[in-house]
Amino acid sequence: MRRTEERARIPGALWFSLRIHWAFGLLPLAFLTEISRPGVAVAAAAFLAGAVLDWTSAPRGGWHRAASPLLVVGAAAAAADLAWGSRDLLTSVSLLLLGIQSIKFLLPKSPRDGWQLCAISFLEFLAAAASTTEIRFAAFLFLFLGLSAGAMWALQAEEAADTGGGAVPRARPGFAVLLLLLSAVAGFCMTAVLFAVTPRVGIGQFLRRPGTRVGIAGFSDAISLRDVTSVKADRRVVARIEFPELAAGVSPSGLYLRGATYARFDGTKWSRAESPLETVPKAGSHYSLSPQAVVPLSSAEIFLEPMSHSALFVYAGAISVEGALGEIRTDGGGNYLLPAKGSAVRYRVRFAPAGSARRNRSANPDGSYLSLPPGSDGIRELAIQATSRAASDAERAELARRFFQSGFRYSLTDAASSVEEFLFRKRAGYCEHYAAGLTLLLRAAGVPARVAAGYLGGEWSDVGKYLIVRQSDAHAWTEAWIGGRWVTLDATPPLGEDSPFFARTGTIGMYLDWSRQRWNKYVVNYSLAMQAEAVSGGWFALRRATMRIRGAIGMPAGNLARGGFAVGMAAVALLLAWRTGRSGASRYPRGTSEGDSPLPRPYARLFRRLSSAGRRRSPGTLLEEMLLAAVGENPHLLPDATRFLPLYNRDRFGPRPLSSAESTEAARLANLLRRGLISRRSSSQIRSTASFENGPAIAVDRPANGRRVHPRRPEAGRPKG
Amino acid sequence: MDSQEALALLSRLRSNVETVLLGKSKEVELALASFLAGGHILLEDIPGTGKTTLARAISASISGTFRRIQFTSDLLPQDVVGVHIFDADKRSFTFSPGPLFANIVLADEINRSNPRAQSALLEAMSERQVSVDTKTYPLPDPFLVIATQNPFELHGTYPLPESQLDRFNLRLRLSYPDRESELRLIRENTLATSRDGLLPVLVPEQVRHLRALVERVTVRDSIVSYIYRIVEATRRHPLVRLGASPRGAIGVKGTSQGLAFLSGRDFVTPGDVRRTAPAVLCHRIFLAGEPAGGAPEAEAGEAILSEILEAIPAPV
Incomplete structure (x- = not known):
């Protein structure tokens, strides 16, 4: 590439935007995916070195010999990675891509390398897009698109400079605005049509390595009393939930989002029931969790962030789940497990709101929900003492819950270390203590009960009308089998805004979260x-x-x-007429000559071929000039061209039409020349370097203005002066 | 005389001129094309680049009459056109023709004379006749004016007015010869001798015949419209105060025909138009805000014309 002259010709902003565009594909790869860090580092280093060399216009004529060995090294590294390293095809291919990119950064030869670098960075963008669910990607994409315009402009200018086409094209603001407006309208229409006709599947389902997994911990197979403190200070968002049937102006409250239930207690730890896992029956994307159809149902659209466990969160009283979730398994005790962990999912839960009437048809739970750990006589006595006045299970449960409202205090710092200590001695603890205590108390009173874990409530976003559930909303509570169903009982005193973990998100934070929710909803998990x-x-x-x-x-x-x-x-x-009238009154009349016969097909194809090879510097360039310039690089085509041109000229501008033999000959020659020019690509590279070594290149006279044009040669090898 | 003969004649004429003006085949070709189209030629450049040599070589190749007028600041119209003098014998005024009555007139250093003498050429150049007092005298046919001027030395000159410039079909700028030609020039030093040794190859009758043949060269509609669009663009260009005249458009067509004929074709190609347009149109466009007649204006005009030629889609 032409270093010094190029810098003189191309404005600095364009020069930089082109370089940044080249390197831009690396950013999402580095920030959003887990692609090999050494590969990214090598590419970044090559980019910096190349940019500095470009800027200082250091000569690197002889360096090109190193390109092929370097390419071999890169390919070998990629192959080694496939065989012994990551053993992942995607990673190896991207390593190879990074290698090619590095070589091109360091040793660019012609403007075509510039186009290829742009294409590579676009490919990297696609790779990042395929493996990320981050909203940050959108920001990268916008920047990338913005840079593209400048980069294309810079490349055009470079090519123009290289073909001797003169200065940088002058910007015409009016034209640019019109073009932008038209392309925006056309783009919108096209997007709408494509949106309507292209089937979509959520990208979230294809989320695989090398995407980053932001795992959110918790909800393992067992929880102990200590588990909750680490979680309470975590402000990460776990889920965003929309309630489509919610009336405007109302925000939901007191909703228990359950992720797991625990039935077995060994004195220190709660763990899941050991019943075998069954597959939840599904029809299409509809999963039936509970057979009864009850009216009226509420529904919630839940967007779960990637988790490090596979629990499916549902609201208490869930009837069904809709969504492309794969095979869901359940232990029959309120635990639902997704087939894979670590991916963001979206689904809709239909549930019966608390307090709605339900018909009872399920079987009573087994005895494990009544079992107490050995040595729980104190608890039994306490249960009798607390619930003796009750006549039914419901009253017993209510009395047991009230038992915790006096004499107990909520404390995270000064909590009891065991349930016994909590119940009988210290009487201070947090949600897990309350949940475990109430469960054991109910069991002692003969009411089947279990501990449930999940999230309580959340922060309502008025901006986007959805509920933000954070890790700090984690909660544990009790579920008791009363009247043929599991009823949510929460002994923990409600803290609300008095909670030490309550924090209101600022307006900006709300808007940021909202954009993230939209991204998740309409891009990542669109279905x-x-x-x-x-x-x-x-x-x-x-x-x-x-x-x-x-x-x-x-x-x-x-x-x-x-x-x-x-x-x-x-x-x-x-307005339209005025616009067209004005555009008609441009400085130069448009089109070729009016009333002129159309260009015959063989000529037209040759013309297009020459134009696409960059020979048509300007609209005024003649076919003759284009052909002679092209033939100057391919001397073996010269005899054909010298026979073709008189025939062509006579056919197009002569007084009489050609005879049929002549026009056949002209068409044959035109096709011959066109094919000769197509196949020239590979050979011209070799020959042009050869012509440099042998001395002066062939000069082609351009008759119109007497300027002389030198055929294109690789500039890196051009001697100074 | 058929076209084969004509071509043979023309190639002899061309080689005749090129023997004395080395390394200027493009300019010679354009000058001959203009000559064939009957268009007057303005040669412009610094002294010593062969302006007069070219003019003399063309004239010497034709066996017609040749006159040279050295334009100076005190030249009067009568000195150019001629004057009625009283014939004492016949007791009446008789017309004594000036140097303009010739087949080829060389107007040397035309911008050195005052506008009066310059405009004496106006009628002669466009109507090929002169009016003196109440009488009109036709000029010989063929009639060709070749003028030279030096645009770099403006001191004590009268730049040609637009109307006068428009009469010239072609303005040629003879720059320095290339290295080889100049070496040959220095070595052989044939400047003084060779042009006197030129033998005429054409008689005026043949010139008229050649001109008739050139007029028959085909110009297709696409070419006509191409010429029109170029001329039109010079009038619309924002930097141009006065664009090319219809006479300029006709000149482009005629000179292109001459050029095509010189190349042995009986039709005009867009390439001919692109080669002639700068020479024919450059001195006919006047830029806004530039002093007229100077070398900078000529260069700016050439730049604008080459921009126009690049921007106008050529017929294919």
């Missing part, structure tokens, strides 16, 4: 069903609008509206 909903919704909106317009026009008293409509249409038509 076919949502697409269908959106299309049908849009269609109905369109039809409603049409009806309304028709109604307005068709109204008997709508003369005014009709007149206004007509005036508006006329104004638009006038």
